[in-house]
Amino acid sequence: MIRSLWTAATGMTAQQLNMDVISNNLANVNTAGFKKSRADFQDLLYQVSRAAGTESVNGDEVPTGIQVGLGARAAAVQKIFTTGDLQQTGNDLDIAIEGNGFFRVMMPDGEESYTRSGAFKKDGTGRMVTSDGYPLEPQIVIPENATRLSITEDGAVNVYLDGEAEPNQIGTIELTTFSNPAGLEAIGRNLLLETPASGAPVDGIPGQEGFGALAQGFLEGSNVNIMEEMVGMITTQRAYEINSKAIQTSDEMLQMVNNLA
């Protein structure tokens, strides 16, 4: 009896986590380069109250035993790395990646982190930095007298200096891929960190084998689909509700037992 109370409670907990994940996806529906997450659920252990294959009274084998499951639990919250829609911004320093790969960003503590959000800015010393001021790696320093900046598909950064007709290449933007991007650890601020599960980072030139090409003047939108999340929210709510009903029913049955005395 009590077992079904706890079983239904695991269902409610699971749906709560599902709701947390959906809420975060929805909150980031306008976050450039954001990748939605999905919670995966699995059934919990099963208690065997009658093993399959044991003999029944008249000597027959019981074909299937009785197993009672103990509920559900979250197995993983996985990031889904489908590409978001590209939005044209016209801003020289906005770059979207068409395909696989991440921008490499140097954090203040010297550690490297990775991002799909290509909304770069210029800081006081001319470096290309993220919105939080973390410089792109390898560093790109834009000279002060640059009038125009062009970034090619393969990552070459060219500037036109004041009074000069020919462009000068001041650096190359590199990309990094992982064998299992879903294993990266999200640390907020659009940044991801390498983990043992993600595999080692592989650096490369945009547009080459396995690396996406760059698109200047575009930003990659979040890959959150509002309709999808909305439907997820409704089904989650219903599942939560019906699990609470199971708890209520168990409770009412317990009450009947108590009233026996």
Added chain:
Amino acid sequence: MSSGIYSALSGARSRMQLLEVVSNNLANVHTVGFKKDRLNFESLISDARQQSLARGVNHSRVGMRYTDHGTGTFQTTGNNLDLAINGPGFFKVQTPEGEAYTRQGSFRLNADGTLVTAAGYPVVGANGPVNLPDADVVIDESGRIWDDEAIVGEIAVFEVLDPQQLEKRGDGLFAAAEPAGEARVANPELAQGQLESSNVNPLEEMAMMIDAQRNFEALTRAIKSYKEMGKAAELGRVG
């Protein structure tokens, strides 16, 4: 005291077990690839053993649990490594306790590039573990994995002779207690970027829950009646 009170008790106990099964189904209403469980009740004393002295005495208990292997609805995720099987059969995975089957196709790559389940168990493909260069692959209906123009692996789908012989092991896994007769499905119909939802129908479970509760109520009322009758006078055997 009447033996009828024990009949009512056994009935009430069975309904509790039914509620436990229903609760587990409901808890897994969002578990990908989950298959709902059902219970059959049986009477403990068979008709043949009913005699004049024990007439009307009929204890019931749960006779059998079976798993409804009906297919759940498909849900499009757009994730490359999500796979659903359209038709019978299971994916096979390698666990520390041996091979197991699952319909839960939410796969991913681990750090070594091996295709694994959400719980991290390697998927057993047509030629052992499946290793992929990256997640950017195309998986066709029959399970062949294409990277550009080349086949880099193959997913296998296995059918088990009698799926009812499989035990649920948690983590979405089914395992055979004894080696089950399995056969590779020659032309499986796989759907890439889709997941098979749980086949639990909340409405159905809800009806079952109400049914179990009402039965339970009636049976506890019967027990209570016996109690009151016993209080008035020791009536002894009924029927």
